[in-house]
Amino acid sequence: MMWLLLVVVVIAGLWMVGAYNGLISLKNQTVNAFKQIDVQLKRRHDLIPNLVNAVKGAMNFERATLEAVVQARNQAVKVNASGPEAMKQISQAENALSGALTRLLAVVERYPDLKATGNIGQLQEELTSTENRIAFARQLYNDTATQYNTKQQQFPTTLVTGIANAAPAELWEIEEQAERAVPQVDLSGR
Amino acid sequence: MIGFVLFFAWLGFGGDLIFYLSTARETPWENEHYRHVVPWFGIALTLIGMIVARYAYRTGPQKVLWATGAREVSDPSNDGERQLVNVVEEMAIAAGLPRPRIWIIPDDDPNALATGHDPRDSHVAVTRGLLAVCNRDELQGVIGHELGHIKNLDVRLMTTLAALVGAVALISDGIGRGLGRGRFGRAGGGGGGGRKGGAGAIILVLLVVWLISWMLAPTITQVLAIAVNRGREYLADAMSAQFTRNPLALVSALEKIEGAGAPTTAIKRGTAHLCIVDPLGRRLGRREGWLANRLATHPPISMRIARLKGMGYAQVKKEGGLTV
Numbered sequence: 001m002m003w004l005l006l007v008v009v010v011i012a013g014l015w016m017v018g019a020y021n022g023l024i025s026l027k028n029q030t031v032n033a034f035k036q037i038d039v040q041l042k043r044r045h046d047l048i049p050n051l052v053n054a055v056k057g058a059m060n061f062e063r064a065t066l067e068a069v070v071q072a073r074n075q076a077v078k079v080n081a082s083g084p085e086a087m088k089q090i091s092q093a094e095n096a097l098s099g100a101l102t103r104l105l106a107v108v109e110r111y112p113d114l115k116a117t118g119n120i121g122q123l124q125e126e127l128t129s130t131e132n133r134i135a136f137a138r139q140l141y142n143d144t145a146t147q148y149n150t151k152q153q154q155f156p157t158t159l160v161t162g163i164a165n166a167a168p169a170e171l172w173e174i175e176e177q178a179e180r181a182v183p184q185v186d187l188s189g190r
Numbered sequence: 191m192i193g194f195v196l197f198f199a200w201l202g203f204g205g206d207l208i209f210y211l212s213t214a215r216e217t218p219w220e221n222e223h224y225r226h227v228v229p230w231f232g233i234a235l236t237l238i239g240m241i242v243a244r245y246a247y248r249t250g251p252q253k254v255l256w257a258t259g260a261r262e263v264s265d266p267s268n269d270g271e272r273q274l275v276n277v278v279e280e281m282a283i284a285a286g287l288p289r290p291r292i293w294i295i296p297d298d299d300p301n302a303l304a305t306g307h308d309p310r311d312s313h314v315a316v317t318r319g320l321l322a323v324c325n326r327d328e329l330q331g332v333i334g335h336e337l338g339h340i341k342n343l344d345v346r347l348m349t350t351l352a353a354l355v356g357a358v359a360l361i362s363d364g365i366g367r368g369l370g371r372g373r374f375g376r377a378g379g380g381g382g383g384g385r386k387g388g389a390g391a392i393i394l395v396l397l398v399v400w401l402i403s404w405m406l407a408p409t410i411t412q413v414l415a416i417a418v419n420r421g422r423e424y425l426a427d428a429m430s431a432q433f434t435r436n437p438l439a440l441v442s443a444l445e446k447i448e449g450a451g452a453p454t455t456a457i458k459r460g461t462a463h464l465c466i467v468d469p470l471g472r473r474l475g476r477r478e479g480w481l482a483n484r485l486a487t488h489p490p491i492s493m494r495i496a497r498l499k500g501m502g503y504a505q506v507k508k509e510g511g512l513t514v
Contacts (some may be wrong), residue, residue, distance in 0.1 A: 033286060038282065121269060129276035130324070135282035139435070144286070 001122050004050075019157050024162040026148040030169050033141040037172070040137045041076070041094055044130050048073045051126060065107050070102040087170060097132070101127055138172045145169035203236075210367055225273035243350075250349040251305040251313055254464060258303070258313045270321045278314060284433040285337045290314045300324065300447045303464040304336035312340045324505050330428050331440030338429030344422050348464050366391045377491050406510040423489050424497060431501050441495050448491045467491060 054068055076093040098159045105127055108120060149168045193477035266272040276294060280291040290306065293315035300320040306312030314336045316329075324332065339345050447467050467488060 029286075034287070036283065122272070123275055125269065125276065129280060132276075133282045133283050136280050136433070140284055140286050143432075 015156075019160045020164050023151060023157065023160065023166050025149075026144070026151055027164070027166055029072045030141070030144045032146045034169075035135070036135065037137040037141055040130075040133045041090075044097070044134065045073060045077050047126065047130060052125055055123050058120060064106050065104050069097075069100040069104050072097040075116075087172070091172060093162055094134075098131065100130060142171050145171055237333060247307070247350050251311075253304070253308065254343050254349055255313060258295045258297075258315065260295045263292045263294055273326060273417065274316065277326065277333050278310075281330060281333045281433055284334070285341050285429075287341060290337070292338060293466045294318060294321070298322070300450050302332050302336055302466045304339045305464060306345045306468060307349075308343065308346060309340055312345060314340075319450065320447070323450065324443055325432075327436060327439035328443035328446065330434050331443045332466055334430030334433040334442060335426045337433065338426035339422070341429065341479060342422065342425060344426065345464075348419070394462065394509050408483060420489060423494065423501055427494055427498055428501070431498060436440055438500040441498045441502065444495055444498075 014081045046068060050068055056066065074092075076090075076097045079089050105124065109122055151157050152166050152168060176180070210359070215301050256280050263271050263275060264277050271294070278292050289315070290309075290312040293313055295301075295315050295317040297317040298319040300323050302314070302316040302320055303388075304312065304314050314333065316332070320329070322334065322386075323352055333508070338440045339348070427440060444467065465488075
């Protein structure tokens, strides 16, 4: 009888170690995935001034669009909050920047002869890629965080959630209703 | 890998055992007769097996890339290459992997392959033809598939297998022919001299099995490569869909790749199972059925497309459900 109890205790102990390590690993993956978003956002901030300079000459007639991009970028760089509100602020500023860039891309689409110039073609590719990178980084973060959250809440693992100091990770989502809407593009010409 | 070394050990020690049995049966008063006690062949072959396996493991990726004549894209020089580099970087982000090294194979047939040891040391190669036919979304799907292989650690297995298939064929052709002839003659003579029929039969059976193993060695490794590959392709397709959230782009890429008729001449048989679609067995790949299913390194493309479309429709349905 005694040894049976011992076996049960040992098995329970081993399982706890496994579950604990699994949670910790997921937690660190989530943190890492979040940092990846930061890396990609930083990359975008660094890229925009160069891009805008490169196309300034060719796009003289679309000053306003370019200025909106630069402004949104500067706004996003300025956000340096920390704490629970940080994520909301960052995502707001970055979403505004994404919106400005989408409008810039739409404008480029509007002038086919503009696309023919090498600079603009590259600009388009770089912008698409930059937006994709950020989107994919967020996707990875959300996937990892969801996995982490699910693990914490599922039955046997939920017993060690407290010991592993695991708390549900917040998902990255679009905050404002306006951002959710498809950006309106006026294609009627000038 | 371990199986490979064990297989070599069997080839060697099995030969020793036969040789030992056949010489041990010799009458003891023939003192001058050689008695095979120390399993030299086994030790030697096991060592060779381990060295070959190690060598294949270490140099596999370079060999595969060298065999296809790929050239690395370190400094993208035109729009197509720039887009490729961007797409690979995006997919690496989506997969949460470090960026693999990027290669272009000078072949006009669309195809792609991944190789490497682990995610830190991996390579993705695409043919020039793929860059020409695929648009950005399709390219993303294909690269996502390859990164799926890298993330699943398929590349390590498949690349090692590719190198081993080559090595085994070589060794079994070389050593097998030389040793087999010499030892078969001697062992046969010893068996004939044995007086006990039972022992002779055991020796004979062992000998036959052993010889068959030798003859089958190349085939066995090939079959292994095929068996390992099934299912992994489906999994990599599914992972591509997970990364891009756009399974239908991979569908149209697969359709385009299948539509291109010419075989990928730059890719030899040994590396066929590394590619996104079988560069050689297109005719097999199109048909479904028992035989085709077992002989092709890849599942039929129509099956893969059907599964991907299933994912695509499920996604559309889900998204539609959300907005209502």
